[in-house]
Amino acid sequence: MQATFAAVAERISVTSGVAVDRLRPETTLKELALDSFLLVEMAVDLQEEFDAIFTQEDLHRVSTVGDLVELLNTSGAADVRARAAADHG
Amino acid sequence: MNKQAVSENERWLLSYYRASEINGALFFGRVARTVRGPLLVDVTHHFTDEANHANYWTKCLDDMDLTPVPQNRAYQDQYLEAVGMPANVMEVMAITQVFEKRVIGQYGRHQRYAGTHPLAKATIQKIMLDERWHVKYVRDALADLSGKYGAELIDTTLARFTAADDEVYAKTLEEYGQRLEFLGETTEHYHGTETE
Numbered sequence: 258m259q260a261t262f263a264a265v266a267e268r269i270s271v272t273s274g275v276a277v278d279r280l281r282p283e284t285t286l287k288e289l290a291l292d293s294f295l296l297v298e299m300a301v302d303l304q305e306e307f308d309a310i311f312t313q314e315d316l317h318r319v320s321t322v323g324d325l326v327e328l329l330n331t332s333g334a335a336d337v338r339a340r341a342a343a344d345h346g
Numbered sequence: 347m348n349k350q351a352v353s354e355n356e357r358w359l360l361s362y363y364r365a366s367e368i369n370g371a372l373f374f375g376r377v378a379r380t381v382r383g384p385l386l387v388d389v390t391h392h393f394t395d396e397a398n399h400a401n402y403w404t405k406c407l408d409d410m411d412l413t414p415v416p417q418n419r420a421y422q423d424q425y426l427e428a429v430g431m432p433a434n435v436m437e438v439m440a441i442t443q444v445f446e447k448r449v450i451g452q453y454g455r456h457q458r459y460a461g462t463h464p465l466a467k468a469t470i471q472k473i474m475l476d477e478r479w480h481v482k483y484v485r486d487a488l489a490d491l492s493g494k495y496g497a498e499l500i501d502t503t504l505a506r507f508t509a510a511d512d513e514v515y516a517k518t519l520e521e522y523g524q525r526l527e528f529l530g531e532t533t534e535h536y537h538g539t540e541t542e
């Protein structure tokens with residue numbers, strides 16, 4: 258499923274409790290002031306919703322909501338599996 | 347009530363278990379808020395088990411007329427710091443698998459020690475039934491998740507977390523090894539992960 262900004266912002270609002278109209282693509286995750294486990298909850302929720310797989314390195318690179326949308330659109334589960342298999346072999 | 351004396355080290359260890367079970371419950375409470383599908387039922391059950399274990403240890407100490415010895419950081423805090431916060435559901439399950447095996451190994455050793463206080467032994471026996479189920483359902487969950495994540499990624503993740511856990515355990519022993527020597531083994535025996 259294509260992750261649009263609106264759909265991602267909606268999910269982030271549900272897990273973080275931050276009002277959806279406060280979210281912009283350039284909003285940083287720091288501004289949301291989430292504790293580290295709330296970040297895990299949000300990341301897991303988004304992956305489940307959009308059938309993606311994030312790695313710890315991916316999450317370290319993410320700084321804004323817009324980055325998250327982009328990550329969701331480049332981390333499809335099938336792609337990540339194929340990359341892991343290639344790395345392993 | 348059982349009047350057998352409890353050594354200061356065993357009191358400390360039971361308090362350590364209690365703190366660790368509380369942390370386990372807090373961790374799984376957060377996980378239970380997020381997971382979906384068939385895991386939701388098992389993870390929520392797991393959360394309540396860990397909270398019950400904290401309750402059992404608190405009651406066990408109370409039945410011995412003891413209060414818990416204050417603990418600073420629980421094992422899980424250091425372990426999570428070493429492996430990093432999980433990035434996805436598979437990593438949550440892999441972190442859990444490695445940790446639950448560590449728990450079973452430790453409770454098993456304590457249970458086998460002949461001098462263990464009868465109330466502590468009974469508490470461990472009760473908890474072990476749940477801990478064995480934790481290892482089993484997490485193993486099954488990881489097998490199910492291999493469809494989405496691929497077996498290779500799961501294997502390398504488990505290997506990475508096992509290495510981190512070994513390191514944290516070695517550090518814990520450096521810090522608290524003397525507390526555990528009453529179990530009748532040298533700290534050398536504690537290295538490596540026991541599975542059952």
Ligand SMILES: [Fe+2]
Binds near residue numbers: 473
């Ligand atoms: Fe437990």
Ligand SMILES: [Fe+2]
Binds near residue numbers: 449480
């Ligand atoms: Fe457990």
